[in-house]
Amino acid sequence: MDTTTAKRAYRFRFYPTPEQEQTLRRTLGCCRKVYNMALEARSEAWTVRHESVSYEDTSRMLTDWKKTKEYAYLREVSSVPLQQSLRHLQAAYRNFFAKTGDYPRFKSKKNGGAATYAASAFIWDWDKRELTLAKMREPLPVRWSRTLPRKARPSTVTVSLDPSGRWHVSILVEEEVKHLPASPNKVGVDLGTEHFAILSTGRKSPTHATSTVTRRSLNKPNKLSPESRKEATTIAKPV
DSSP, X not given: OEEEEEEEEEEEEEOOOHHHHHHHHHHHHHHHHHHHHHHHHHHHHHHHHOOOOOHHHHHHHHHHHHHSSTTGGGGGSOHHHHHHHHHHHHHHHHHHHTTSSOOOXXXXXXXXXXXXXXXXXXXXXXTTTEEEETTOSSOOOEEOOSOOOXXXXXXXXXXXXXXXXXXXXXXXXXXXXXXXXXXXXXXXXXXXXXXXXXXXXXXBOOHHHHHHHHTSOTTSOOOOOHHHHHHHHHHHSOO
């Protein structure tokens, strides 16, 4: 049996305590602010000076912003979600230049918001089923509506608030996917227009079987000729 790894996100509702909600709302606001400031800086650099600003440039800008009195509040939240916001902006630009997405837009508070935590910014305890984020003393009160794979380890955790005020957490994990190997005794059948069927061995069924079958309604019993019945029986049997 073949085994591969695949990424899959599991989404849950959770109900934060008043202290947790205050921290989360502050974090979401800082992520939105950093994203918008970086987007403004990149757009202005290209429009005014025709300069290209990279993710590394915006990361250095974030460090400088934290040192100012105006944006000192950015130091009150975990730095990991702020860096992830810059990575999301970089991905949006990459999709735009690849013509697979629109030009990045400024984020609005009325749409809620989201903050992504990398593995270094949360603690996952499988046995206790507890998820604790950075800057928090208690685990999130998550409603575990499904079970995560036993061997899976979360790589990122995204906390989001929708416009209706509901909190969700999306846990991205890598899990093993098992595939059954193809049996050498089985033969595939390809139905076509020029032939009734083409076996994976290369054998072709003549077109007269096609006309015999397709002319008849599938809701009624088919009365095939002896030759067509023999041909259909041959195709149905394993080779």
